[in-house]
Amino acid sequence: MNNDNLNPFKIVQNQLKDVCETLGVEQEVYDILCEPQKTLEFSIPIKMDDGTTKVFKGYRCQHSNITGPFKGGIRYHQNVCLDEVKALATWMTFKVNVVGIPYGGGKGGICVNPKELSKHELERLTRGYIHAVYHFIGPDIDIPAPDVNTNGEIMAWMMDEYSKIAGYDVPAIVTGKPVEIGGSLGRTPSTGYGVALMAKMAAEKLNLQLQDLRVSVQGFGNVGSFAALTLQNLGAKVIAVTGTKGGIYCHNEKGLDIKSLMAYYKEKGTVKGFEKYTEDCDSIQSTDILGLDVDVLLPCALENVITSENASDIRAKIIVEGANGPTTIEANKILNEKGILIVPDILANAGGVTVSYFEWVQNKMGYYWTEEEVYSKLQLIMSKAFKEVCEIEKIHNVDMRTAAYMLSVRRIRESLKIRGRI
Ligand SMILES: NC(=O)C1=CN([C@@H]2O[C@H](COP(=O)(O)OP(=O)(O)OC[C@H]3O[C@@H](n4cnc5c(N)ncnc54)[C@H](OP(=O)(O)O)[C@@H]3O)[C@@H](O)[C@H]2O)C=CC1
Numbered sequence: 419m420n421n422d423n424l425n426p427f428k429i430v431q432n433q434l435k436d437v438c439e440t441l442g443v444e445q446e447v448y449d450i451l452c453e454p455q456k457t458l459e460f461s462i463p464i465k466m467d468d469g470t471t472k473v474f475k476g477y478r479c480q481h482s483n484i485t486g487p488f489k490g491g492i493r494y495h496q497n498v499c500l501d502e503v504k505a506l507a508t509w510m511t512f513k514v515n516v517v518g519i520p521y522g523g524g525k526g527g528i529c530v531n532p533k534e535l536s537k538h539e540l541e542r543l544t545r546g547y548i549h550a551v552y553h554f555i556g557p558d559i560d561i562p563a564p565d566v567n568t569n570g571e572i573m574a575w576m577m578d579e580y581s582k583i584a585g586y587d588v589p590a591i592v593t594g595k596p597v598e599i600g601g602s603l604g605r606t607p608s609t610g611y612g613v614a615l616m617a618k619m620a621a622e623k624l625n626l627q628l629q630d631l632r633v634s635v636q637g638f639g640n641v642g643s644f645a646a647l648t649l650q651n652l653g654a655k656v657i658a659v660t661g662t663k664g665g666i667y668c669h670n671e672k673g674l675d676i677k678s679l680m681a682y683y684k685e686k687g688t689v690k691g692f693e694k695y696t697e698d699c700d701s702i703q704s705t706d707i708l709g710l711d712v713d714v715l716l717p718c719a720l721e722n723v724i725t726s727e728n729a730s731d732i733r734a735k736i737i738v739e740g741a742n743g744p745t746t747i748e749a750n751k752i753l754n755e756k757g758i759l760i761v762p763d764i765l766a767n768a769g770g771v772t773v774s775y776f777e778w779v780q781n782k783m784g785y786y787w788t789e790e791e792v793y794s795k796l797q798l799i800m801s802k803a804f805k806e807v808c809e810i811e812k813i814h815n816v817d818m819r820t821a822a823y824m825l826s827v828r829r830i831r832e833s834l835k836i837r838g839r840i
């Protein structure tokens with residue numbers, strides 16, 4: 419029986435409460451940020467391929483636009499619910515303010531297992547979602563993007579449907595679009611790239627050499643795969659990867675060949691079975707990933723995977739949270755006591771929204787940057803945020819998560835003050 423608080427919205431409210439107390443800010447800061455500004459909950463009926471009609475539950479939550487338009491992804495998953503969407507939207511507000519980009523926080527989702535839908539059903543569902551939120555979102559109001567089980571193709575359908583209703587092309591309505599229709603170079607790998615960059619900076623902080631690092635990755639979707647690839651390109655060895663159906667572990671000194679694993683995943687939709695095609699590789703259970711003997715652990719799947727029940731098994735020196743909310747509050751305490759360095763989600767996975775911001779800026783200018791420009795601007799923003807968080811960590815003798823929240827809440831408070839809201 420797990421006694422951890424597993425409600426992500428309660429978790430983020432607790433995180434906010436703690437940081438407001440640590441900073442000693444006005445009660446109004448907590449009162450304004452502890453609930454979203456607006457949340458839309460709706461039904462999306464769609465015609466299935468067999469002629470029947472099914473109704474899906476959809477959400478879009480606008481947590482705060484005090485520092486800019488609401489911004490955040492849309493998740494398609496069978497566990498999507500109101501409190502999860504509210505939590506993810508709230509984390510977005512803190513995330514954009516850690517990296518200092520001019521956005522607020524939002525998030526959306528549909529309660530659906532997209533793997534059970536045909537491509538045509540998925541397209542109708544996506545277009546139905548846009549019909550439901552059309553009057554709620556806008557390129558200067560609330561800008562969706564990809565999250566779990568959504569991708570460039572889905573963003574293209576969203577942009578197309580919004581533009582059809584508007585009567586003209588509105589590329590800046592979503593980010594994470596294919597480059598052919600106004601997407602930014604580098605957006606697809608950006609979250610994983612940023613996670614890898616944060617792992618590199620965390621290793622440097624502990625005086626560890628990248629070449630000596632053994633890395634494990636939970637989740638091999640957009641974030642996990644590009645984090646693994648980037649770390650391998652930087653010289654680290656990725657020795658284990660898992661997904662929902664199981665995973666793989668590599669015994670040799672070189673680690674997994676991530677490019678081949680990505681090609682395998684693209685074809686099969688799972689990492690399971692890759693061991694049959696690779697030397698020195700075994701299959702492992704999904705749950706085995708956390709306790710492996712590695713230097714760096716990258717949780718890149720879902721919330722609440724590191725709990726008080728498994729935190730003491732973790733042997734990594736560094737955890738870089740690619741996923742949003744992978745660590746419960748109770749587990750965080752155990753990991754801190756063990757002296758594990760955690761780069762928190764609101765910093766670690768901010769590379770995605772940062773390049774989304776670049777995409778939106780490029781859409782507004784109608785002028786597009788090279789990949790090198792995108793990556794160099796991303797590196798500047800993320801390494802600056804990492805250093806600012808470390809500075810607060812040192813001055814206040816707190817962990818990196820608390821420091822990241824302190825940096826973010828201070829910035830939001832400043833905006834509230836200047837705008838005359840408090
Ligand atoms: N996409 C983005 O730009 C951003 C995403 N994030 C966060 O990163 C996380 C991952 O998102 P993303 O990569 O986009 O999502 P994807 O849908 O691309 O991939 C999700 C991955 O997680 C795996 N997974 C799900 N549940 C489990 C589990 N219990 N154990 C092991 N693996 C599991 C899936 O396995 P399988 O392969 O078997 O389906 C899949 O590989 C989420 O928390 C998301 O909110 C954060 C910032 C930006």
Ligand SMILES: O=C(O)CCC(=O)C(=O)O
Pocket residue numbers: 489490491492513561562563564565593594742767768770771772774
């Ligand atoms: O790219 C974006 O706008 C948001 C990505 C996202 O949903 C996240 O950072 O969790």
